[in-house]
Each structure stands twice: as structure tokens, then as C-alpha cells.
Amino acid sequence: MPVELRYPDGTVVSHPDGVTGIDVARSIGPRLAEAAVAVKVGEKLLDLSRPIAQGGDFAVVTLADPEGLHVLRHSSAHVMAQAVLGEFPGSTFAIGPPIEDGFYYDFRVDHPFTPEDLERVEQRMKSIISEDQPFERVALTRQQALELFAGHQFKVEIIEGVEPGEVVDGEEVTAYRNLGFIDLCRGPHLPSTGRIPAVKVTRSSGAYWRGDETREQLQRIYGTAWATPGDLDAYLHRLEEAERRDHRRLGPELDLFSFPQALGPGLVVWHPKGGLLRKVIEDHSRSLHERFGFEFVHTPHLMKADLWRTSGHLGYYAENMYPVMVLDNDQEYQVKPMNCPGHVLVYQARSRSYRDLPMRLSELGTVYRYEKSGVVHGLLRARGFTQDDSHTFCTEDQLGAEIRHHLEFTLAWHRDFGFDETVVEAELSTRPDKSVGEQSQWEISEKRLAEALGDLGVTYRLAPGEGAFYGPKIDIHIKDAIGRRWQMGTVQLDFNLPDLFDLEYAAPGNVMGRPYMIHCAKAGSLERFIGVLIEHYAGAFPMWLAPVQVTVIPVADRHHEYALAVEEGLAGAGLRAETDTSLETVGDKIRRALTQKHPAVLVVGDADIESKTVGLRLYGEERDTRAVPLSEATARLVAMARPPS
């Protein structure tokens, strides 16, 4: 039966039965056929050599397409496994998928890979590539696959996970073979290994089989592959760039904070400039909370262990909490890992009426969580941090409006700091397998969350079953300098605490109602927020955030007096200014101000004193040789320093 294919330009062509992707690509053009690595029919990617069984939308996939890179990386992974088996006979391979920017493969080997081993693997990969071995697709029944991979624990486990009779494209299991290497794989793959233009082995690490820490730990090797050697170089260059943006490097360099060894891992001290940055952010947080109708509360860092027992944290969160302190008459206390119970106690302090709702309580609450020693990561993952936390209690009728209100706030917060859709991602997580609460609560809450996202025009990823056991949520994620995603803000329902603490309000008609509870953090943690903020701006903050906004540089020491007067004037206009009175050359002082990424530099010398002018230079801009009247410069800087309204 002929297959009808619709090309991207809209034309529809009928092809004879058994036509392959490469046939069609050739019929379009020889150059396209040469560049092709796979074809796309409908949503499905197919090997070039595979007969096209069904008609539909058709496109030739090349390495210029994201799908093409995916195929390239998948094939590179197979080559890597082949190379490892060649270099280290007796090793066993597990799985090897493509990932963002590259691929990995997991192995069981008799010793972990050394840097020299990785070098050998890369060399062997390159020789496999130069041999241009064809990739061959092998269709198997479940039974055949079990026989072929008999004794291969990982593969047998995967095949056994395939339901008997489960069929994809008329086949139960497929594998790909190139020369002596064969692995289970859905494909598609490049036509041959020679089609890999640029590949590099990057690093190795331990990784648990099936991502389960109770199971065997394997050795993983990461690699990266690109459409051209130039793309590979650009990628490596991008990684170096990102390293320069790393907040753990920039923080101490800009004298914002440090992690003294004397304190212990994951604990930060803020230096004056970092403290100032943090103050600006806290001030903005408080003013926005006020505008969005939140009330401020304060709760202690230390609370009776019984409270954590009631809240359930000792049941499911104990391993993240610091050990018990025994005080007074055998009374047990613990440091808070979360602010919620404190806010619940504020709610409970007196009887509440529906007229009190919604009640929005907020606090910059510092919490301490015991993070495993291997996971702390600068400000992005610390053991002590401050959340811009809030808990809102409302009725079911108010739920939709409240969720939208909180989401709007969270999005406005991120926008104010310059985080746009290129780095921000929203995610809606729904009911997991194990959960508390009524089905109706989950349904209505998930619906309201989705509606709020829709109302505000937010594109989001749906994460089914990823919600907390106590409620569904919307999370805001931001990508850091090297593309890692960090959870920032969250709007999260809680069906658990209102029950555990028996929260009530008097509803009309003299009946008692149970409030809905919404956890919401806008920034998430101030530490993490500042960490990604530093990386986002590479330390060159917008003026309203910069700890030092203006540096005044006198040309010679006879200009110090005027320079200090200029500084005073700037300070009077509300700007954070510093004068560099060191006995250095102008060039050196400029360099220091720019290295510290101060947004504005004012140079003052003989010519300026008489005419009441300054030389103005903004970060990231070339020198402006024009003398600017001081009043004009001040007005410009004040305008630039205005916080987002």
C-alpha cells in the first residue's frame, strides 16, 4: 500500500510501499540526503534506512535540528559503550541516554574510571568513528531478547519490565548493532558511526542503578557531541563563561559573602556589601508583601519537639532536622526547618471567623535543614537559609482568587529582578500516589491552580503525581549559569496541617469550617535567590540592587575635596556612593571600580571643579568624553537607581 507524505511546504506525495527515509530524502535533494540523520513522520523519528509504514507529516531531520542532535548523542552513547567494553573487557553496561547538551552511559567496572581511563575511552571512540561502522536495527521478540541478553542482569531487568505482548510499531523489543556491539534501544540512530562530527568525553561519576540509592552504584561517563567541531568549541567556551558567573566565585570576589570553614558546610556569613544587597531585596520583599495584602509575623527559631510531632514533620522530615535539645524538665526542643507550624499557631491564637479570611501571614523566616554532606552547593543549597515565606488561610470560595493572587505576586517578584521567560519555568505538580486529603479537595485545588496559570497566561509543564503528599503546587524554577534548574518560588496547597492542628473558622449560619491553607514563597530562599541573581547578572547588578552604585574618582589628590563633596551630594540624593581616595592612577582606580562591577563611575579633575561637572562612565559602556554637569549626572543616576514599582 502506498504511503502519502505531507512535506513542510504543504505538498503531498504518494510513495510506493517499502520506501525508506533516505529514499524520500534523496528525492527531495542529494544535499539534504547527505545531511539527513533521520526522518520524522508525524511525531515519530525513524532511521533513514527503515521502511516508512505510515503516511503523515514528513520532515528530514539533520544535525541542525534538536531531534537530530538527540539522535547524534544517542549514537555517540552507543559508541562510548562500545569503546568502554573494548578498553575494559569484562565490564558490563547499563543504560546510556542522550541528555541536554550530551549523553552518558552507566557501567559496572572493576575499578572507577580515572582521568587517564577517560582519555583512552575518548581515543577509542574516535577510532570507532573513523571506522564508520553502520548502525543496524534489530527487531526481536521479548523471548529472543531475553535469550540474546541472557546473563546480562541490567538488560534482563529492562526486558522483563516490558509487558508480555506489549508491542510498539509491531515489535516487542528492538536493539541496535554496530560491529560487535549491541544494545537494547528504541532508536533511531545515525546511519553509521562516521556521521559523528565532534565528540568529547567530559567527566565520570558514580550513579545508582535505576536512580535508586538502595541499589548498586555504577560508574557513569558523561560525554558531549555536536554537529560541528566549532559547535563543540562554542559549548566548551560557554562552560568556561558560566564558570566565571558562578556565584561561589563572584560572591567572595565582590566581597558579598563567604563560607568560612570555621562555621561548617552550608553556612554563610554576609559581608557588608552582601548585607546591603540583601537589605535592598528584603526591603523590596516587605514592600511588595504589604502591597499584596500580607501581614507580618515573627516566629522563633526554636520550638518544642511536640509541635513538630503534631505537625507531622518528625514523621516524614526528621532526617532533615537537627537533633533534639533537652532543656528544663526534660523538655525537648528542635530548630525549625520550616515556618508553617509557627504561622499555624498565630492562626490558632484566637477563634477565627470567615470575616477574618483570607488571612495572609508572612515572615522572612530563617530555617535550618540538615542537608547531606555531598549536596551543599554555595547559596543554592545551604543548611541555613531564609525563606520569604507566607501562609494564607482562606475559604474554599476564596481559593481560586487567592491562588491567582499568590501566583501573580510570585511572577511579579521575578519580573522585578529581571528574570524573564528565558530562565523562568513554571510547573504544576498534581496528586502523588501516597497522599492525604479528600479527593474533592485535590480536584478543586488542582483545577484552581491550572485556572490561575491559564488566567495569567503562563505556559507551564505538567508534572503528574509530583505534588507533595499534602497538596498540589505550582513551582517556579530558574536556570542557573550552566543550565541547572533550581526551584525558587512556590504556591502550594496544604490539606494536612489544617487537619492535624484542627484549624477552624466560624462560617455563616453558625457552623464551623476548615480553612484551606496555601504555602507561598516568592523568592523561595533569599540565599538561593541571590545566588541565581548573581549568576543571572554575572555580578553586574542593575543599579537599584548594586551595593555600591557610584564610585567617585579624583584625578589627583588635590581633587579629593571636590570628589568628597560630589559623593556627599550623591548620598544626599539617595545614592550609594564611594570615593576612591587611594594614591593610584586614574586608570587603576577605573579598573578597580569596573572589576567590582560598580554601575557608575564619576571622574573629577581640574576641569570639573570650576564648571561643576563630572566625567561619567557607566558599566558596560565606553568612556563618555563629554563633561556632564553634576546636577544632570546626579539626576540620571537617581533615575537609573529607582527600584521597579
Next chain:
RNA sequence: GCCGGAGUAGCUCAGGGGUAGAGCAAUUCCCUCGUAAGGAAUAGGCCAGGGGUUCGAAUCCCCUCUCCGGCUCCA
């Protein structure tokens, strides 16, 4: 917590069984300068910590701590 890598001056790094090195930063002095490093001198180290091996350890071995890259987990 697990797998690997690494810790030498405030920072970036050299050295490597036989008296601890450089550049930048710091301090002092000279220079008085118009937009990314002016010059000189001085000071600075329990070579992460603890145990071993050795006539002798920063160097070799073991343990611990901390950091880095991953895994697991997470704001």
C-alpha cells in the same frame, strides 16, 4: 550519605624525601596622574588537621575535615 577529583600566602598557581616559591592583593615610601594595572621596598605560610614510614615528610602511606564534579535528595 554514595562514586571520583582536589586542598601550598588573602587570591591565582609553581614546586615535590634534605632551609618554602612567583604574580596579583596588603603595608610603607616615591610619583600627582583624565578613563581597565606608574615605580621601589617590606611583610606575609604548622604546605587543611591528626597519625604513621624515615636520620629527615609540604612531598610517601592511613584516617579525618573542607571544597569541586556527579548520583540520591531538595528551597
